[in-house]
Amino acid sequence: MDGMLLAKAIVLGASAIGAGIAMIAGLGPGIGQGMAAAYGAQAVGRQPDASDKITQTMLLGQAVAETTGIYSLVIALILLFANPLIRLLS
Amino acid sequence: MEFEIKTAFYLGGIPVTETVVNTWIIMAVLIAFALAAARRFTTAAPEDDLGTFGLLTEMVVDGMNRFIGSTMGEKAAAFGPYISTLFSFLLLANLSGLVGFRPPTADLNTTLAFASISFLLIQGTALRSKGIVGYFKSFFEPMFFLFPLNIVGELATPISLSFRLFGNILGGMIIMSLLYQVIPILIPAPLHIYFDIFSGILQAFIFTMLTMVFISSAD
Numbered sequence: 419m420d421g422m423l424l425a426k427a428i429v430l431g432a433s434a435i436g437a438g439i440a441m442i443a444g445l446g447p448g449i450g451q452g453m454a455a456a457y458g459a460q461a462v463g464r465q466p467d468a469s470d471k472i473t474q475t476m477l478l479g480q481a482v483a484e485t486t487g488i489y490s491l492v493i494a495l496i497l498l499f500a501n502p503l504i505r506l507l508s
Numbered sequence: 509m510e511f512e513i514k515t516a517f518y519l520g521g522i523p524v525t526e527t528v529v530n531t532w533i534i535m536a537v538l539i540a541f542a543l544a545a546a547r548r549f550t551t552a553a554p555e556d557d558l559g560t561f562g563l564l565t566e567m568v569v570d571g572m573n574r575f576i577g578s579t580m581g582e583k584a585a586a587f588g589p590y591i592s593t594l595f596s597f598l599l600l601a602n603l604s605g606l607v608g609f610r611p612p613t614a615d616l617n618t619t620l621a622f623a624s625i626s627f628l629l630i631q632g633t634a635l636r637s638k639g640i641v642g643y644f645k646s647f648f649e650p651m652f653f654l655f656p657l658n659i660v661g662e663l664a665t666p667i668s669l670s671f672r673l674f675g676n677i678l679g680g681m682i683i684m685s686l687l688y689q690v691i692p693i694l695i696p697a698p699l700h701i702y703f704d705i706f707s708g709i710l711q712a713f714i715f716t717m718l719t720m721v722f723i724s725s726a727d
Contacts, residue, residue, distance in 0.1 A: 478721065481714040485668045488675035495678065499511055 422507070429503050437497040443490035450483035511682060513615055527615040534600045534612065579720045587723060590629070594622065595716040602677060602708030606700065611708075614678045616670065623670035626719045630665065634726040669718060676711045680704070 458476035462469045496502070515523040545565040552558060558566065572592045577584040580591075598613065605611045612618045635643045647658045680703035687696045 474717070477710070477714065478717055481672065481718065484676075485672060488672050488679075491675045491679050492671055495675075495682070 425507055426504065429501075429507065433497045433501050433503060437494040440490045440494045440497070444487050447484045447487035451480045454479045454483065511678070511685075513610070525615070526610050527612045527618060530604060530609045531601070531612045531618065533609070534597065534604060537600065538596060576720065579717065580724050583724065583727065587629075587720070591716055591720060594626075594719065595712055598622070598673070598712035598715055599709065602712050603704065605677075605681065605704050605708070611677050611681065613673055613711075614681050616674050619670040619674040620666070622673075622715070623666035626669060626722070627666040629719075630722045630726045631662070633723050637727045665722060669715060673711050673715050676707055680707050 454476050458472055461472045465472070513525045513527055516526050516529045517524055544561070548558065548562050548565065552562070569592075572595065573584070573588060576588050576591050580587060601611055601613045601618070605614075634646070638646060647662075648655055649658075684696060684699065684703055687699065
């Protein structure tokens with residue numbers, strides 16, 4: 419019984435660390451979305467008339483760039499709230 | 509902390525979750541709005557004064573039509589009703605967090621269902637415009653051995669669509685409830701503007717926008 423508890427504690431601790439590491443992936447979308455916004459601002463500066471179209475395109479590109487960050491968020495959430503590894507112990 | 513979806517009640521042994529109940533409420537609101545608007549426009553004579561409600565309805569429908577027309581071109585007439593329904597439902601669903609509901613879009617079942625409908629629509633459009641032979645041939649382009657990559661690319665569409673919406677809404681919900689545990693008053697209130705209103709409207713817009721872009725490019 420004691421060994422079981424220890425094993426559970428190790429899995430839980432490792433899952434928490436894993437969730438934290440998974441969220442490092444948030445770096446990528448941050449940089450990507452920032453670059454999209456920078457070029458969007460530049461484009462609006464050059465062509466203020468086309469700002470509607472530019473904003474739409476920028477948001478679309480940012481949404482696609484966000485995908486990897488969302489995947490890591492989903493993995494972190496699974497590790498924290500619906501841990502599949504803890505079920506393997508019992 | 510519990511972010512699991514609670515079961516509201518059992519309907520003859522089948523669990524009915526909070527998500528389903530909230531979806532019904534949103535559906536009821538949308539249907540009531542649609543029926544009221546439709547009655548207004550079918551009973552009124554063309555020269556009649558439409559009133560505030562009529563003008564509002566006209567503005568919403570006209571805005572949607574123009575938005576869809578600018579992205580889809582001449583296909584807007586065929587797909588407009590679906591896209592408008594999708595957008596209005598997702599908008600209400602995302603904003604329902606403001607009045608204390610658990611947003612139905614914070615449940616993967618809802619978002620995956622919508623992404624599946626969009627996926628079938630995309631594949632159906634491609635099948636119709638390319639024909640059966642052309643449709644299957646398009647998986648072997650530009651080179652024969654890229655077939656697995658094309659299959660994965662097609663299947664990634666509904667997954668990324670659904671996870672994007674789900675992750676954004678659930679992430680916002682979790683951050684807000686964590687904040688409520690640390691500082692229960694004053695500070696969390698303005699953050700609802702970002703996490704519920706801005707993020708909710710933006711994600712509803714992006715889901716419909718991506719659906720439109722995928723349908724247009726499938727044709």
